[in-house]
Amino acid sequence: MSQVEQAYKEKLKAFSDELIRLQSPLQILDAIKWPREQETKFLASGGTRMPDINADFYQSQALNFNPDTTREDLKALKKAIRKQLGAKDPLGRILVKNLEQSQLVVDLLLSRGTQEFGCISQQLYGSARHKLHGDRHTLRQLGDRLSYLFSLPAARRINKQHPKVISAPEAVDELSRRLSKYFHNDDILVRLSDGIVSDAAVGGDTIKLNSQAMFSEADLNVYEVHEGWVHLGTTLNGRAQPWATWLGSGSPRVAATQEGLAVLLEMLTLSSTPGRARRISDRVAAVDMAESGADFIEVYRHFREQNLSERDSYRVTQRVFRGGMVTGGSCFTKDISYVRGYVENINFIRAAITAGMPELLPMLFVGKLAIEDIPVLYQAHKQGIVEAPEYLPYMFEDYSGLYAWFGFATGLAGIDLKGVQRHFQRLFRDLPTVDPIAEFVEDTEFDDWE
Structure with a gap:
């Protein structure tokens, strides 16, 4: 590694660490x-x-946090990134985008x-x-x-097949057991909380479960992949970065990718x-x-x-x-x-x-x-x-x-499947109990949703 490359990496890490410091209270x-x-x-x-x-x-x-001080610090950091990494540096531009989001977050909270x-x-x-x-x-x-x-x-x-019969302490034990296998090199904390409104929440390397809630097996399946594999997983992977340390800390611009990926994992694992x-x-x-x-x-x-x-x-x-x-x-x-x-x-x-x-x-x-x-x-x-x-x-x-x-x-995306669907709908019409899927197929403009 050349001295120029090493110097670049060290600057990138220093700017990333400073951004994380400024983002943490937001x-x-x-x-x-x-x-x-x-x-x-x-x-x-x-x-x-x-x-x-x-x-x-x-x-x-x-x-x-102090809004005025944070604004000034973010402004100074943005100037330093552009000056030392260059306005067109690809990684520097990602840093600046995240930084600009933090500036907006300050305004949001005020x-x-x-x-x-x-x-x-x-x-x-x-x-x-x-x-x-x-x-x-x-x-x-x-x-x-x-x-x-x-x-x-x-x-x-x-939905009736998924009764909430698991107590919060039992859910903590089971989720801890599952995640300890997945995160084999890190200690993950799953704990009870009286301070959250939702049934579950994640922050850093901790998943909190509402101590007053009851859970179903399906709930635990969702938490394992959504909160665990995605939210905790990307946090730990980001924190392990030697130079691009900002990847261990989120900003609003990553929300759609994070939440969409978590929902996708729920679907891919049938959770x-x-x-x-x-x-x-x-x-x-x-x-x-x-x-x-x-x-x-x-x-x-x-x-x-x-x-x-x-x-x-x-x-x-x-x-x-x-x-x-x-x-x-x-x-x-x-x-x-x-x-x-x-x-x-x-x-x-x-x-x-x-x-x-x-x-x-x-x-x-x-x-x-x-x-x-x-x-x-x-x-x-x-x-x-x-x-x-x-x-x-x-x-x-x-x-x-x-x-x-x-x-x-992808191969099926361009095929008109309405005729195939109607064929199978006809097979269901003589059954004693049928959900109104046929009506939905006829009323929905599937051609508009390619």
Whole structure:
């Protein structure tokens, strides 16, 4: 290694470490979380009492960083990166993109409970009205289509096959056992928590399970691959990077890739359920309604009318309104990342296969990244700057099966399957109990969803 190459790597590491230091206090979810008692009060009112959350509530929740100092430090770091690495350096440009996201996060957290919060959230995560890359349909349209599929009678019957009979302590023990096998060189902590509203949450090398919740076997299957293999795995792979250390720390621009990849792993391992898939799809509708001005109660009632339980209706609504305004028009748009990222990951994999570059696929797990970063990171990997991921799901380690699966899917993508589907639907018509799939096939414009 030449002295010039060594000096470049050391500069890259120094800038990466400084970015991580400045990003660490910018904890978005901690800064916008609601007290658990809000759910109790709201449901006790029969869904008629607006949550007691406004700008004053957020202002009473102190931020754990100095906005002015952080802004100045980020500005100085950006200037130093461009000066010392060069404005056109590929890895330096990724660093700057992440840095610029941190600048926006500072503004986001200062605007909690205001109209501006929703505008900045859209800059960071996008909007439910945005269209998929290369497609004319919006994320809301795709979300509605998926929500319909996952709410058919057959889906509701399947959901009953997954009772929540596992206590939180038992779930901690079982998940710890599973993940200790996967993360063979690292100690992973799974622990109980009284401080989270959701049933599960991940942070760094720790998975927290709600001590008050009950879990199903399917829940544990999802947590193992979603929180474990993807979120924890990419964190640990990123932290193991010798030079590109920023890959161990996320920013909003990586949310779609991270969440979409996690959902994809749920599907590839057959871990998900229709109920889980519907909750993910419903989040897009919740974001769109809140963006369009619907208030908290209106969004909650929408999901109750869609036969979602009181608890699930509250939680999908609360996720979207945290940080924004319960009166509508300003919300947290991160929850579109799951559906958007799922589509983007699938199409990235298909594109890599058809382009004859399946070796790009393991790079999805090299750390916290956005899909568009992968070509640059792959080049850096070939140059010895970025290490290959240590923890890699089996289908991405030996991707021959993945290649075959997506090869078939790509081959079928251009074929009109409506006639084939109608043939099999006719076989089902004489059965005593049939879910209304035939009606769905006839009413849905499949030609519009190639």
